[in-house]
Amino acid sequence: MEPSPEIGASILSNLMFRWTGAFIAFGDPERSQQPQVDDLFEPPHQYTMVSSCAQFRQHASADNSLFWNLVKTFKGPILLQLALNPLMALFDFSQPMIMQRFLRFIDQHAKDT
Numbered sequence: 001m002e003p004s005p006e007i008g009a010s011i012l013s014n015l016m017f018r019w020t021g022a023f024i025a026f027g028d029p030e031r032s033q034q035p036q037v038d039d040l041f042e043p044p045h046q047y048t049m050v051s052s053c054a055q056f057r058q059h060a061s062a063d064n065s066l067f068w069n070l071v072k073t074f075k076g077p078i079l080l081q082l083a084l085n086p087l088m089a090l091f092d093f094s095q096p097m098i099m100q101r102f103l104r105f106i107d108q109h110a111k112d113t
Helices: 011-015 018-027 049-059 066-073 075-112
Strands: none
Touching: 049 066, 066 075
């Protein structure tokens, strides 16, 4: 397996999942070949099962439930998702309103000239 292009991708490329384009091209129905397991990229070390298990063992304690051990282990990514999901919802709902205002502005500017 070749290493994931995510490792060397820019922040903008990571945010837009642009680094996945090479693999998504395999889904093209005009291609005669279907994707195989060998076509997958090797995940970055931080996303491997070995890394996750090591983090879990480091943070887990026997007197906590599995749920609280998982929350303790992955609190950073969980909190990040809790912060970013409302922002993404706001952006999704605000796009039509922004587009409407933009089109009104252009229309008004066209009428004035």
